Amino acid sequence: MDVDFLLIGQGISGTWLSYYLKQAGYQLMVIDSLNENSPSRVAAGIINPVTGRRIVKTWMIDELMPAAWNAYQQIGNQLNIEAITQKNIIDFFPTPQMKLAFNDRFAIDQQYLDQPTDENAYQSTFNYHFGYGEIEPCYLVNLAELLPAWRQHLKNHNELLEDNFNIDKLIADNHGIRYESINAKHLIFCDGIQSGTNRFFQSLPFAPNKGEVIWIEAPDLPSTNIFKKGINLVPWQQNIFWVGSSYQWEFDNDQPTTIFREQTQQQLKHWLKVPFKVIDHRASVRPATIERRPFIGMHPVHTNIGIFNGMGTKGCSLAPWFAKEFVDYFRTGKQLNSEVDINRFKRILQRNNP
Numbered sequence: 379m380d381v382d383f384l385l386i387g388q389g390i391s392g393t394w395l396s397y398y399l400k401q402a403g404y405q406l407m408v409i410d411s412l413n414e415n416s417p418s419r420v421a422a423g424i425i426n427p428v429t430g431r432r433i434v435k436t437w438m439i440d441e442l443m444p445a446a447w448n449a450y451q452q453i454g455n456q457l458n459i460e461a462i463t464q465k466n467i468i469d470f471f472p473t474p475q476m477k478l479a480f481n482d483r484f485a486i487d488q489q490y491l492d493q494p495t496d497e498n499a500y501q502s503t504f505n506y507h508f509g510y511g512e513i514e515p516c517y518l519v520n521l522a523e524l525l526p527a528w529r530q531h532l533k534n535h536n537e538l539l540e541d542n543f544n545i546d547k548l549i550a551d552n553h554g555i556r557y558e559s560i561n562a563k564h565l566i567f568c569d570g571i572q573s574g575t576n577r578f579f580q581s582l583p584f585a586p587n588k589g590e591v592i593w594i595e596a597p598d599l600p601s602t603n604i605f606k607k608g609i610n611l612v613p614w615q616q617n618i619f620w621v622g623s624s625y626q627w628e629f630d631n632d633q634p635t636t637i638f639r640e641q642t643q644q645q646l647k648h649w650l651k652v653p654f655k656v657i658d659h660r661a662s663v664r665p666a667t668i669e670r671r672p673f674i675g676m677h678p679v680h681t682n683i684g685i686f687n688g689m690g691t692k693g694c695s696l697a698p699w700f701a702k703e704f705v706d707y708f709r710t711g712k713q714l715n716s717e718v719d720i721n722r723f724k725r726i727l728q729r730n731n732p
């Protein structure tokens with residue numbers, strides 16, 4: 379089989395890259411091993427325009443947010459699913475200092491912030507003592523439906539191979555890429571943290587970050603918003619909520635831990651006034667990077683091998699925007715954004731050339 383692109387991985391990155399490559403008319407094959415604990419399958423799907431204790435805008439959010447809304451609407455229409463909804467965050471202040479920080483920021487910039495008209499609106503459902511602010515708009519990507527629906531779409535077009543890609547079987551030279559019966563002009567790794575160990579890209583400064591999450595059943599909780607008080611409580615399916623997550627830079631393994639489950643349950647017991655039951659608990663490792671910017675582009679030595687990775691904590695907003703930019707690079711030769719282009723690591727990639 380001859381294709382223009384062979385992609386490794388169908389997480390949120392491989393999904394968007396394959397979407398735009400197909401839209402541009404390229405022939406492709408995606409190989410994905412379907413790891414149900416990959417970050418794309420454990421993530422909540424939140425696109426939150428602000429971050430941190432000082433509630434500052436996230437990188438490029440004024441461009442990313444409207445573009446993400448349109449992109450997910452488009453793919454959702456194609457697949458006949460609701461791929462994105464608006465779910466503003468109700469941010470309960472855990473301390474008086476956090477309330478002060480929110481109000482200070484609100485006084486300077488109200489673009490994504492709002493103050494409630496009734497501070498007691500949620501008193502029957504949640505325990506909170508210092509009021510709340512609203513972050514709006516905030517979006518929720520329906521990853522649980524989107525990823526399987528796009529996978530099925532690829533399968534229907536014979537563009538998905540459900541298998542574990544074995545790099546030892548790869549033959550790459552000036553004539554192109556050969557992998558078993560597939561001949562490709564380009565190979566792009568969209569395989570999350572796996573790229574951090576592969577011989578072409580292992581020298582990129584990945585900083586894997588482990589996150590744990592539990593799912594609860596809570597029929598009396600409202601599904602109108604994402605609720606936050608230290609942790610996020612995110613509407614998932616009917617009566618089911620996603621609760622998380624942790625951010626661990628140092629960890630021994632990628633498995634769920636008793637300590638996270640017990641601490642989160644305890645937090646919920648103090649926060650919620652309604653009953654809940656834990657129904658699932660998972661952990662995954664985010665493909666984060668030391669300087670918090672994605673890794674995108676073609677290898678400086680192996681010019682037909684590339685990477686679309688390093689989405690960190692923000693795959694849902696970064697992947698659609700930069701997948702389109704990467705496809706434009708192939709279509710028109712337009713330069714990639716220098717902050718994401720792996721050309722910034724050209725010397726180190728040349729030096730560690732396998």
Ligand SMILES: Cc1cc2nc3c(=O)[nH]c(=O)nc-3n(C[C@H](O)[C@H](O)[C@H](O)COP(=O)(O)OP(=O)(O)OC[C@H]3O[C@@H](n4cnc5c(N)ncnc54)[C@H](O)[C@@H]3O)c2cc1C
Pocket residue numbers: 386387388389390391392409410411412413416417418419420421422423424425541542543544568569570571572588589590591622623624661662663664665686687688689690691692693694695
């Ligand atoms: C707990 C948690 C919560 C998160 N919440 C959010 C959130 O709310 N919003 C947000 O934007 N981001 C969130 N993230 C981050 C987000 O999940 C990542 O940015 C994103 O999923 C990265 O996607 P990816 O496709 O690059 O990588 P991955 O999701 O890792 O996908 C890689 C794919 O490649 C496949 N693969 C790997 N190796 C091979 C191989 N050898 N052969 C075949 N297939 C292979 C895997 O099976 C997988 O399907 C969260 C992450 C975690 C862990």
